[in-house]
Amino acid sequence: AQTVTQSQPEMSVQEAETVTLSCTYDTSESDYYLFWYKQPPSRQMILVIRQEAYKQQNATENRFSVNFQKAAKSFSLKISDSQLGDAAMYFCAYRRKGNTPLVFGKGTRLSVIA
Amino acid sequence: DVKVTQSSRYLVKRTGEKVFLECVQDMDHENMFWYRQDPGLGLRLIYFSYDVKMKEKGDIPEGYSVSREKKERFSLILESASTNQTSMYLCASSLVLRTSEQYFGPGTRLTVT
Numbered sequence: 001a002q003t004v005t006q007s008q009p010e011m012s013v014q015e016a017e018t019v020t021l022s023c024t025y026d027t028s029e030s031d032y033y034l035f036w037y038k039q040p041p042s043r044q045m046i047l048v049i050r051q052e053a054y055k056q057q058n059a060t061e062n063r064f065s066v067n068f069q070k071a072a073k074s075f076s077l078k079i080s081d082s083q084l085g086d087a088a089m090y091f092c093a094y095r096r097k098g099n100t101p102l103v104f105g106k107g108t109r110l111s112v113i114a
Numbered sequence: 115d116v117k118v119t120q121s122s123r124y125l126v127k128r129t130g131e132k133v134f135l136e137c138v139q140d141m142d143h144e145n146m147f148w149y150r151q152d153p154g155l156g157l158r159l160i161y162f163s164y165d166v167k168m169k170e171k172g173d174i175p176e177g178y179s180v181s182r183e184k185k186e187r188f189s190l191i192l193e194s195a196s197t198n199q200t201s202m203y204l205c206a207s208s209l210v211l212r213t214s215e216q217y218f219g220p221g222t223r224l225t226v227t
Contacts, residue, residue, distance in 0.1 A: 006156075009154070035215065037218075043220075044218050044219065044220050044221075045204065045206075045218040046218075047215040047216075050215060091156060091157065099144075099145065099164055099210045101145075101147060101159050101162050101172065102159075102216060103159075104149075104156045104157040104158075105156055106154060106155060106156035107156050
């Protein structure tokens with residue numbers, strides 16, 4: 001079974017600085033998808049960024065980017081120029097090819113210090 | 115914008131009660147999901163449905179059942195609520211596409227006393 005590991009239960013970052021959240025996963029598949037979701041306090045979970053495993057290029061969405069290392073099965077999220085609104089729980093998720101559900105990590109709580 | 119709504123934000127029930135959690139999505143998504151979220155455990159899949167009247171067990175289906183009579187609605191049923199089912203319940207929906215993301219509802223915080 002696929003598993004997703006987020007080794008940092010909590011992280012903090014100074015406003016305007018850069019922070020990287022770690023995620024590793026275990027799979028024997030070669031074609032799959034990876035996601036980072038954000039859950040702000042008392043608000044709905046939203047997608048931050050996604051990556052298709054067959055694409056070499058790392059995905060980028062404004063201040064959010066990933067470092068996808070397929071051989072190492074690593075998928076870290078980098079947040080640049082951190083803002084107070086980035087404070088949230090961040091979940092890494094994996095989905096194998098086909099119409100299958102997501103497998104989530106346990107999450108990393110990010111605090112942003114003004 | 116996709117909208118996923120859940121019938122209650124907060125719910126308090128007694129042990130042994132039958133509990134219904136309702137989820138509705140308005141974007142004609144084929145897939146719908148129920149998760150429970152507990153501190154330190156992340157999101158764990160209870161059930162998912164890929165079509166009307168179709169369902170698949172997730173990682174923790176014990177003590178739960180589901181119903182999907184219409185495409186837009188997916189219900190989670192706790193047949194006899196127990197205190198260890200106190201949790202946050204999240205509903206989600208998605209299209210059947212390669213890179214389709216899941217859209218989440220606001221969650222229902224259920225307390226069983």
